[in-house]
Amino acid sequence: MLLAIDTSAGTSVAVVDRDAGILSELNESDTRRHAEVIGILIQAALRDAGVAVTDLSGVAVGMGPGPFTGLRVGIAAARAFAFGAGKPVVPVVSHDAVAFSRAVPTLVVTDARRREVYWSAYSGSDAEGLPIRAGGPGLTPPDSLADSVPDFADYERVDAAVVSAASLGLVAELLYLHHRPFAGGEALYLRSPDVTLSAGPKRVS
Amino acid sequence: MSGPEPLVLGIETSCDETGIGIVRGTKLLANVISSSMDEHARYGGVVPEVAARAHLEALVPALRAALAEADVALADLDAIAVTSGPGLSGALMVGVGAAKALALALDKPLYAVNHLVGHVGADVLRDDGSEIELPTIALLVSGGHTSLLLVRDLVSDVELLGETIDDAAGEAFDKVARLLGLPYPGGPHIDRVGIGGNPSAIRFPRGLSNPKDFEKHRYDFSFSGLKTAVARWVEQRGDAGDDIPIADVAASFREAVVDVLLTKAIAACVDLGVPRLLLGGGVVANARLRELAAERSKAAGVELRVPPLSLCTDNGAMIAALGAQLIMAGHAPSDLGFGADSTLPVTTIQA
Ligand SMILES: [Zn+2]
Numbered sequence: 001m002l003l004a005i006d007t008s009a010g011t012s013v014a015v016v017d018r019d020a021g022i023l024s025e026l027n028e029s030d031t032r033r034h035a036e037v038i039g040i041l042i043q044a045a046l047r048d049a050g051v052a053v054t055d056l057s058g059v060a061v062g063m064g065p066g067p068f069t070g071l072r073v074g075i076a077a078a079r080a081f082a083f084g085a086g087k088p089v090v091p092v093v094s095h096d097a098v099a100f101s102r103a104v105p106t107l108v109v110t111d112a113r114r115r116e117v118y119w120s121a122y123s124g125s126d127a128e129g130l131p132i133r134a135g136g137p138g139l140t141p142p143d144s145l146a147d148s149v150p151d152f153a154d155y156e157r158v159d160a161a162v163v164s165a166a167s168l169g170l171v172a173e174l175l176y177l178h179h180r181p182f183a184g185g186e187a188l189y190l191r192s193p194d195v196t197l198s199a200g201p202k203r204v205s
Numbered sequence: 206m207s208g209p210e211p212l213v214l215g216i217e218t219s220c221d222e223t224g225i226g227i228v229r230g231t232k233l234l235a236n237v238i239s240s241s242m243d244e245h246a247r248y249g250g251v252v253p254e255v256a257a258r259a260h261l262e263a264l265v266p267a268l269r270a271a272l273a274e275a276d277v278a279l280a281d282l283d284a285i286a287v288t289s290g291p292g293l294s295g296a297l298m299v300g301v302g303a304a305k306a307l308a309l310a311l312d313k314p315l316y317a318v319n320h321l322v323g324h325v326g327a328d329v330l331r332d333d334g335s336e337i338e339l340p341t342i343a344l345l346v347s348g349g350h351t352s353l354l355l356v357r358d359l360v361s362d363v364e365l366l367g368e369t370i371d372d373a374a375g376e377a378f379d380k381v382a383r384l385l386g387l388p389y390p391g392g393p394h395i396d397r398v399g400i401g402g403n404p405s406a407i408r409f410p411r412g413l414s415n416p417k418d419f420e421k422h423r424y425d426f427s428f429s430g431l432k433t434a435v436a437r438w439v440e441q442r443g444d445a446g447d448d449i450p451i452a453d454v455a456a457s458f459r460e461a462v463v464d465v466l467l468t469k470a471i472a473a474c475v476d477l478g479v480p481r482l483l484l485g486g487g488v489v490a491n492a493r494l495r496e497l498a499a500e501r502s503k504a505a506g507v508e509l510r511v512p513p514l515s516l517c518t519d520n521g522a523m524i525a526a527l528g529a530q531l532i533m534a535g536h537a538p539s540d541l542g543f544g545a546d547s548t549l550p551v552t553t554i555q556a
């Protein structure tokens with residue numbers, strides 16, 4: 001049984017179980033309130049599922065891609081919760097949750113802000129029901145998607161405004177069950193930090 | 206609670222230090238700080254996004270290290286405290302998200318506290334047995350803030366007397382260091398090249414110190430004009446083909462900063478009849494600041510308190526200490542819905 005958290009779009013928290021399925025899921029679509037709602041949603045997800053912390057076997061977390069400020073809230077919360085509970089973190093690529101249970105070739109597109117989108121291409125699902133990633137995750141202006149995604153025309157495009165923590169948790173359960181590798185431990189920011197490098201002292205007179 | 210003295214873990218991520226501290230009441234048990242300062246060096250200042258990314262990576266290792274240092278188990282904790290502001294909002298959010306999740310996983314109460322008041326709270330952790338006497342004036346100086354507070358009660362009555370209206374004092378050190386071709390962070394390098402320099406060689410301006418400023422800005426600070434004055438002075442010397450007396454420039458600049466800081470701080474003590482001054486913030490590392498503070502306080506009959514330097518820079522122990530003070534004063538935990546507030550006023554001691 002997993003607590004699942006994704007903040008790559010809005011804030012989504014769920015409790016899922018390999019056998020019993022989705023026990024609870026709560027979503028807040030506001031993309032500016034991750035820090036405010038994360039605690040309330042975790043508390044409600046556990047309560048609605050009727051699950052104690054000690055019942056959990058781990059914490060699944062969406063590693064993005066996603067706009068960094070919000071994305072980090074979910075990852076920080078997942079890591080801290082897992083540390084407190086003494087359970088492992090199961091990192092998952094957030095787009096996998098959108099592609100989950102879609103058998104047809106799917107292009108997942110999410111908002112990256114600043115007139116760009118994140119994308120991942122999936123050729124379908126494998127025998128275990130896990131999405132098969134064929135390309136991405138990548139970052140591109142919406143107009144350039146067709147050029148950025150190989151075989152763009154072959155995919156059915158899904159523009160996702162929400163990433164479901166329940167789907168993410170189910171992906172994590174399957175990855176675990178079938179001994180598949182999890183996502184890496186690094187947040188998928190896909191963007192370098194904004195920095196204005198010093199151009200040397202400017203004259204003032 | 207395990208006893209009258211609550212065991213509190215504090216999380217601080219308001220700027221570029223990931224701080225995890227553990228206290229039992231007023232006793233310091235652990236103070237682990239993981240700084241991303243080196244990553245900011247090539248930019249000449251703190252880059253908020255770089256700081257926030259570093260917090261995310263440093264958090265769990267720092268938690269682990271603090272528990273080991275304090276030799277306590279998570280289950281022993283009575284409460285979690287976290288900085289909810291003021292500070293860099295993306296950086297604050299990492300700590301806020303983590304603190305909420307940790308508190309829920311452990312089923313412990315959570316206290317969201319004010320970073321600036323935390324700096325004052327650090328003083329209760331001194332191990333010399335002396336207790337902080339209130340009311341006190343507090344001068345908090347770092348790369349992120351320059352604030353003058355009147356603290357009547359740590360958990361219920363803190364007033365902002367003044368603050369910088371532009372750059373923080375630490376920022377001024379960084380900017381002047383840069384224009385002198387010195388590395389980041391500026392403070393220690395200005396100190397180094399200023400050795401042997403004459404602090405009264407050049408009379409740089411003291412911001413907001415004219416009688417006409419006093420009406421509106423009696424206790425406020427301004428350092429951007431000072432930075433510009435140093436730049437102009439160096440340029441004019443360079444244009445004239447003269448060598449720059451870097452030791453004199455550094456010493457005179459530093460003198461201008463510490464002079465204005467202490468003139469206003471001591472004025473607040475005298476004006477308000479509060480003969481106590483507490484220093485806090487990373488710039489307390491500056492030896493000249495501490496020296497002049499001792500001199501001026503003595504002359505004015507003001508008792509000076511300077512917590513150990515490891516408790517002056519941003520740290521989680523001061524956040525834990527303030528959390529413990531709130532608990533011992535009977536305050537209820539914070540509601541789980543608080544956010545990161547980059548401009549949290551000092552009057553909001555607990556969010
Ligand atoms: Zn500070």
